[in-house]
Amino acid sequence: xxxxxxxxxxxxxxxxxxxxxxxxxxxxxxxxxxxxxxxxxxxxxxxxxxxxxxxxxxxxxxxxxxxxxxxxxxxxxxxxxxxxxxxxxxxxxxxxxxxxxxxxxxxxxxxxxxxxxxxxxxxxxxxxxxxxxxxxxxxxxxxxxxxxxxxxxxxxxxxxxxxxxxxxxxxxxxxxxxxxxxxxxxxxxxxxxxxxxxxxxxxxxxxxxxxxxxxxxxxxxxxxxxxxxxxxxxxxxxxxxxxxxxxxxxxxxxxxxxxxxxxxxxxxxxxxxxxxxxxxxxxxxxx
Numbered sequence: 001x002x003x004x005x006x007x008x009x010x011x012x013x014x015x016x017x018x019x020x021x022x023x024x025x026x027x028x029x030x031x032x033x034x035x036x037x038x039x040x041x042x043x044x045x046x047x048x049x050x051x052x053x054x055x056x057x058x059x060x061x062x063x064x065x066x067x068x069x070x071x072x073x074x075x076x077x078x079x080x081x082x083x084x085x086x087x088x089x090x091x092x093x094x095x096x097x098x099x100x101x102x103x104x105x106x107x108x109x110x111x112x113x114x115x116x117x118x119x120x121x122x123x124x125x126x127x128x129x130x131x132x133x134x135x136x137x138x139x140x141x142x143x144x145x146x147x148x149x150x151x152x153x154x155x156x157x158x159x160x161x162x163x164x165x166x167x168x169x170x171x172x173x174x175x176x177x178x179x180x181x182x183x184x185x186x187x188x189x190x191x192x193x194x195x196x197x198x199x200x201x202x203x204x205x206x207x208x209x210x211x212x213x214x215x216x217x218x219x220x221x222x223x224x225x226x227x228x229x230x231x232x233x234x235x236x237x238x239x240x241x242x243x244x245x246x247x248x249x250x251x252x253x254x255x256x257x258x259x260x261x262x263x264x265x266x267x268x269x270x271x272x273x274x275x276x277x278x279x280x281x282x283x284x285x286x287x
Contacts, residue, residue, distance in 0.1 A: 043124075
């Protein structure tokens with residue numbers, strides 16, 4: 001197979017980050033309305049009460065710009081403002097800050113978010129003392145990294161839906177008495193993206209995608225596939241993993257399942273991702 005030398009992640013994400021600059025400009029306009037000439041002067045605000053009030057006012061304010069996620073889809077405006085300030089402060093709004101907000105009981109959600117963001121502001125201010133760290137060029141780099149995580153998760157969901165759609169069409173053409181689930185299912189600690197049910201049983205299909213090749217995460221990726229198969233079959237289900245990866249070092253022959261689909265390509269390369277005829281021999285499985 002031929003590897004992709006171009007960094008397709010940057011090719012897709014950089015234009016999205018550029019389209020998000022008006023959101024930064026809108027925030028800067030809001031700060032100027034509050035008496036701050038730039039972002040750095042707000043970050044250096046000495047009065048916590050004042051800074052928290054500014055945060056809360058922004059979270060309540062309807063922004064006049066759109067913030068796009070990693071697939072160029074607009075975030076809801078209130079979520080966009082919360083995400084943006086957290087990113088600006090080099091933090092993770094959903095994974096790290098979200099649980100802290102949810103654990104609180106006093107005041108409104110917006111009030112708790114504003115208070116938490118102010119705590120983060122006080123912490124990061126001495127870590128980034130240069131004004132350049134709060135200008136658009138620096139924030140764009142932070143946003144690029146954050147949107148990459150967003151894009152990775154969203155693309156995984158996209159491939160899951162492609163698998164469901166193609167399977168439904170395949171079964172319809174073959175007039176097979178099989179149904180495809182609308183969403184993932186959970187079996188103990190494992191999730192399976194697609195469930196195919198028939199008169200005699202169920203097939204579970206974990207959909208695994210990976211854009212890069214090396215590093216420690218490659219080993220975790222392989223372990224995840226093996227565990228998905230193991231847990232499914234321990235509970236009496238047939239498991240057919242679907243793996244889309246440019247270079248996967250796993251031993252296909254060592255898989256404890258009879259069938260699998262392996263597409264040896266970077267997920268970014270695939271315009272028509274899955275020729276699912278590869279698993280169309282459900283007949284010999286008795287379904």
